[in-house]
Amino acid sequence: MFDTTLSPLPAPVAKAVAPIPSARHSFVLRAQERGHDLIRSDGTRSSYVAGHPDGFITRESSFNFHEYQSGRPGFGPIRVFGDEVFHGAGCGYNMHSHHNFVICAFVLQGELTHINTAGSGTVDRLRAGDYYVFSAGSGGKHCELSISQEDMNAIYIWFLPGQLYLPPSYHKGHFDFRTRRDRIEQLVGEADGALPIPNDIRVSRLITDAGKKHTYRPRSSSHGTYVFVLEGSLRCGDTVLERRGSLGISGVDEIEVQTTADTTDVLFVEVMMMDDDVIKKWERAQPGH
């Protein structure tokens, strides 16, 4: 999900807006302010992006790094939060290598064929509501493909691990839209039924209807929470987030969201805020910080 041949893109500008008074760090990122890539399976990239000659991937990135894109470099240990669509049968990422990164995918539409080399290896097919945690650890390869005619949309999140060179691992889960409606359901991180992840991270999901209030409580006020609206809309403090809008906040004990559209679908990604020079340097360079 990273291509060194891409040219720098216009900066998605994250505004320093405090959605909740007293929050220590907060930002709001609208859908259209995210970094945008369109990666075709052509030229030298056809070895990396599958589906040649017609396949192409679109990727909207909340966080960006170094000279490839400008914008906020991350949030706590999150380095990539990509809203990706694989277009065309056979499109995706061919088998490639990782170390250390913990990569999660949450499938929203279509079908994802995921192959990885963790342990004795896995070939998996994931549909809407399915998700996985792949920890590359001491070395693991993976391949991400959409093999049907329907476009595949997934959220990909990359986290820094709690330790380097862990044994590679893969876990898969399913979020049931029907039985788990109207409550914040933890999908990843220490909790009954949630997938394990080798860092202080929790990912939760809420699907609910208009006019409902829900409160997300991070484990401590030192944890930060990245709130991403998959579908629908919600109000959080003074901020209204529409589809694919997001905010990051830390220094608070709870985050109340009031949904303003039916079938509002939200991800909460809770992380330990790190003393991160790269992110701090970026924040200092932004007006309003």
Next chain:
Amino acid sequence: MASDPIETVSAPLKRLMCLGCGFSYDEALGLPEHGLAPGTRWEDVPEDWVCPDCGTPKSGFEMVVVGYAEGGPELAQRA
């Protein structure tokens, strides 16, 4: 160009991670199989060096403060 020897002694050894794929470079361990001896400072790694796994340039690496899992350093040195 070699590092200032005084600074080399005093500055803590760094670990860096490739943001393209997660490959790590540890100054203490070097990458002997890629011609970088243990103790080679990041600034002494050639500017045209790229991640051996994914081709990301040096500027796409980020310093990390993350410890190793058991047996990790040995694996990292041979990665």
